[in-house]
Amino acid sequence: EPEVTQTPSHQVTQMGQEVILRCVPISNHLYFYWYRQILGQKVEFLVSFYNNEISEKSEIFDDQFSVERPDGSNFTLKIRSTKLEDSAMYFCASSEEGQETQYFGPGTRLLVL
Amino acid sequence: KQEVTQIPAALSVPEGENLVLNCSFTDSAIYNLQWFRQDPGKGLTSLLLIQSSQREQTSGRLNASLDKSSGRSTLYIAASQPGDSATYLCAVSHPGTASKLTFGTGTRLQVTL
Numbered sequence: 001e002p003e004v005t006q007t008p009s010h011q012v013t014q015m016g017q018e019v020i021l022r023c024v025p026i027s028n029h030l031y032f033y034w035y036r037q038i039l040g041q042k043v044e045f046l047v048s049f050y051n052n053e054i055s056e057k058s059e060i061f062d063d064q065f066s067v068e069r070p071d072g073s074n075f076t077l078k079i080r081s082t083k084l085e086d087s088a089m090y091f092c093a094s095s096e097e098g099q100e101t102q103y104f105g106p107g108t109r110l111l112v113l
Numbered sequence: 114k115q116e117v118t119q120i121p122a123a124l125s126v127p128e129g130e131n132l133v134l135n136c137s138f139t140d141s142a143i144y145n146l147q148w149f150r151q152d153p154g155k156g157l158t159s160l161l162l163i164q165s166s167q168r169e170q171t172s173g174r175l176n177a178s179l180d181k182s183s184g185r186s187t188l189y190i191a192a193s194q195p196g197d198s199a200t201y202l203c204a205v206s207h208p209g210t211a212s213k214l215t216f217g218t219g220t221r222l223q224v225t226l
Contacts, residue, residue: 004156031212033212035214042117042216042217042218042219043157043202043204043214043216044216045213045214045215048212048213050212055212056212058213091156093157095212100144100145100147101147101159101162102147102159102214103159104149104156104157104158104159105156106155106156107154107155107156
């Protein structure tokens with residue numbers, strides 16, 4: 001069964017460093033999403049992406065964040081200058097055109113020291 | 114601002130028991146509601162999606178109901194099994210921002226032998 005994959009599974013970085021989290025959505029899906037879950041807290045929406053542009057973003061998704069679909073298969077989340085509070089599990093998700101169910105990847109656990 | 118709450122926060126039941134998980138939301142103008150399962154250290158798996166016009170959805174031993182006017186949904190699990198042990202999350206979306214899911218706090222379920 002097709003699934004969303006994410007790399008790396010874990011990343012440790014120093015505060016102020018840039019990180020890029022990678023996702024490979026399900027191949028025929030056209031809508032892509034990033035969510036995050038700080039330890040012990042709710043899953044929070046960050047951004048949705050369709051047709052090579054951001055369709056929605058939350059207040060969390062400030063100028064430090066960016067997303068890109070650099071090729072036909074990858075979808076990336078970049079955090080330019082990480083802060084301690086960016087430590088969280090980051091989930092990528094995708095969905096098909098005309099379908100509302102979102103399929104989530106296993107997540108990348110980011111730790112900012 | 115939409116707030117989604119789930120009770121109980123944790124639940125432990127013996128194998129074979131039927132159980133109900135609850136989800137409530139403050140803004141009843143939702144587009145759809147989804148129930149997810151989250152296993153430790155893993156991503157979210159979509160279980161059921163209920164459109165705002167629907168009352169319930171069933172999949173195997175799972176039945177989800179929706180009472181939009183009262184801002185409530187329940188997930189009924191019949192004949193629980195140890196493999197059902199996980200955290201169950203509900204999430205809602207809204208018309209106009211249908212790609213953005215607002216998640217609840219989750220119910221951590223343990224089914225014991």
